Amino acid sequence: DGGITQSPKYLFRKEGQNVTLSCEQNLNHDAMYWYRQDPGQGLRLIYYSQIVNDFQKGDIAEGYSVSREKKESFPLTVTSAQKNPTAFYLCASSLDRGGGELFFGEGSRLTVL
Amino acid sequence: QKEVEQDPGPLSVPEGAIVSLNCTYSNSAFQYFMWYRQYSRKGPELLMYTYSSGNKEDGRFTAQVDKSSKYISLFIRDSQPSDSATYLCAMSLPSGGSYIPTFGRGTSLIVHP
Numbered sequence: 001d002g003g004i005t006q007s008p009k010y011l012f013r014k015e016g017q018n019v020t021l022s023c024e025q026n027l028n029h030d031a032m033y034w035y036r037q038d039p040g041q042g043l044r045l046i047y048y049s050q051i052v053n054d055f056q057k058g059d060i061a062e063g064y065s066v067s068r069e070k071k072e073s074f075p076l077t078v079t080s081a082q083k084n085p086t087a088f089y090l091c092a093s094s095l096d097r098g099g100g101e102l103f104f105g106e107g108s109r110l111t112v113l
Numbered sequence: 114q115k116e117v118e119q120d121p122g123p124l125s126v127p128e129g130a131i132v133s134l135n136c137t138y139s140n141s142a143f144q145y146f147m148w149y150r151q152y153s154r155k156g157p158e159l160l161m162y163t164y165s166s167g168n169k170e171d172g173r174f175t176a177q178v179d180k181s182s183k184y185i186s187l188f189i190r191d192s193q194p195s196d197s198a199t200y201l202c203a204m205s206l207p208s209g210g211s212y213i214p215t216f217g218r219g220t221s222l223i224v225h226p
Contacts, residue, residue: 031211042119042201042217056209101159102149102159
């Protein structure tokens with residue numbers, strides 16, 4: 001079945017460690033997005049990419065990095081520079097640059113110990 | 114003031130009730146309007162998508178957009194316990210040739226038998 005796969009579902013890390021969250025899609029979508037969700041705050045955009053080898057910062061990009069080497073893959077690295085990384089991370093994709101209908105993965109919950 | 118305002122609730126209703134969920138926004142440049150449903154610990158899924166003022170109906174769900182008042186609503190008829198979830202409004206505005214969604218905080222809905 002077509003969809004978006006995020007892994008791992010749950011992740012624990014110690015302070016000062018970098019961690020990479022995987023996002024793979026087989027929908028042949030051009031655009032991909034990373035959102036962060038905190039309780040009571042909705043979804044906040046971290047990074048987005050509209051085409052391979054190109055990406056733009058969202059509203060809260062500090063402390064995060066991404067790459068888009070393949071159309072299907074958009075991994076997110078949470079670096080040690082991110083002050084408050086504990087959150088639920090959601091990857092999404094859309095067919096074109098319209099940004100209207102997003103298809104989401106199941107999310108990755110990161111906890112910093 | 115956030116660009117998209119949404120009451121987080123929770124909103125608790127009995128089974129069979131008509132539910133009204135609402136969002137207001139401040140930026141008149143928003144052009145596409147969406148409602149997503151998110152079950153606990155899952156990724157959001159698109160419920161309704163519209164770009165014009167007026168009503169759009171899909172089964173028990175009706176999305177309403179009033180651009181003059183900068184106000185959107187989602188109505189759920191004959192609500193069921195399975196409708197218990199968080200409902201996120203989202204809207205897109207043009208940015209560099211694409212449309213990037215901005216999300217509200219989400220409203221938690223509880224439908225009790």
